[in-house]
Amino acid sequence: MFAKECWYVAALSREVGRSLLSRTIANEALVMYRTEAGQPVVMLDRCPHRLVPLSAGKLVGDAVQCGYHGITYNHDGRCIKIPGEHQISAKFCSTTFPAVERWGFIWVWLSDATAADESKLPQDFHWGTEPGWTPLSDYLRVEGNYQLLVDNLLDLSHEAFLHMGTIGNAAVAETPAETTLRGDFVQVARYMKDCGPPKLFVRAAGFTTNIDRTQRIIYTPPCYVVIEVRAVPTGTDGAERKLEWWVLNALTPETDRTTHYFWGLPRGFAHDDAELTEMLRAGILRTFEEDRVMIEAQQRVLDKVSLDLRTVYTKADQAPGRARSIVSAMIAREHQSAQPVTDTGS
Numbered sequence: 451m452f453a454k455e456c457w458y459v460a461a462l463s464r465e466v467g468r469s470l471l472s473r474t475i476a477n478e479a480l481v482m483y484r485t486e487a488g489q490p491v492v493m494l495d496r497c498p499h500r501l502v503p504l505s506a507g508k509l510v511g512d513a514v515q516c517g518y519h520g521i522t523y524n525h526d527g528r529c530i531k532i533p534g535e536h537q538i539s540a541k542f543c544s545t546t547f548p549a550v551e552r553w554g555f556i557w558v559w560l561s562d563a564t565a566a567d568e569s570k571l572p573q574d575f576h577w578g579t580e581p582g583w584t585p586l587s588d589y590l591r592v593e594g595n596y597q598l599l600v601d602n603l604l605d606l607s608h609e610a611f612l613h614m615g616t617i618g619n620a621a622v623a624e625t626p627a628e629t630t631l632r633g634d635f636v637q638v639a640r641y642m643k644d645c646g647p648p649k650l651f652v653r654a655a656g657f658t659t660n661i662d663r664t665q666r667i668i669y670t671p672p673c674y675v676v677i678e679v680r681a682v683p684t685g686t687d688g689a690e691r692k693l694e695w696w697v698l699n700a701l702t703p704e705t706d707r708t709t710h711y712f713w714g715l716p717r718g719f720a721h722d723d724a725e726l727t728e729m730l731r732a733g734i735l736r737t738f739e740e741d742r743v744m745i746e747a748q749q750r751v752l753d754k755v756s757l758d759l760r761t762v763y764t765k766a767d768q769a770p771g772r773a774r775s776i777v778s779a780m781i782a783r784e785h786q787s788a789q790p791v792t793d794t795g796s
């Protein structure tokens with residue numbers, strides 16, 4: 451079961467164009483495209499006539515023509531053509547969802563359209579297209595529940611074991627984190643003084659000495675984790691050499707046991723270095739591939755036993771635990787407000 455009164459990243463901006471893209475988000479099969487004017491459209495991938503996938507049809511201008519009987523739906527869902535019929539009932543429509551393009555991603559709202567307020571987007575993602583920052587984004591699919599990936603990102607002590615070839619160093623596991631839990635606000639921060647630089651940091655910024663490394667992880671429900679990363683040579687202010695980037699993670703549930711992992715890595719240094727951009731893309735994909743292998747192994751265990759069987763808890767489990775209870779409360783609230791009001795009989 452997923453929270454529905456929220457925005458989910460449905461695609462990278464560059465994935466959606468003038469052809470039909472089929473993708474499942476939170477167990478809903480969707481079809482996406484752009485109008486001729488470039489507006490993103492998200493529709494249920496199901497022709498309401500015979501329930502075949504609309505993605506098996508084709509675009510005709512701004513409309514989708516079903517590939518089975520040629521019934522055609524405009525970008526707002528309205529049926530505009532039934533071959534051989536001249537009158538079309540106004541109630542014949544496909545289901546459409548609010549969609550916005552923001553910060554390099556296409557976002558979709560899967561519940562009541564009147565509540566699809568853009569102020570509810572996770573605002574930290576603005577770094578994805580921030581002027582003066584160099585953008586980078588990509589995607590991978592993981593055969594594991596999205597909350598396992600939220601757990602993974604809210605406890606980065608694992609970097610010291612899983613990611614020593616890229617972003618890991620010993621300090622990230624050895625330095626106690628400062629965890630802030632305040633209502634729905636969850637933050638984990640680590641300030642690592644005078645530590646060895648991770649390999650990817652050396653390749654990106656050319657560090658030749660120890661570094662002071664900062665890592666601030668912020669969670670936004672239900673599935674967003676952004677990480678502010680900064681490193682400078684120990685004892686300097688970074689005027690000579692510095693590394694600063696944000697890791698933007700959107701863990702969109704596909705099904706109960708699969709996730710669309712959209713990520714961004716906007717950086718605030720070495721802006722004109724296209725080679726560095728591609729090196730970072732490869733380095734981050736390698737890192738997330740290491741996560742993917744571990745999470746998929748974990749999911750295969752959880753297919754057989756419940757996570758409730760765990761008996762060891764660490765301090766670093768606080769933030770992932772809070773994130774899970776925030777989502778449970780969110781889902782409970784949605785279901786409560788969906789209940790019909792009953793007569794108390796008084």
Ligand SMILES: [Fe+2]
Binds near residue numbers: 608609612741
């Ligand atoms: Fe990881």
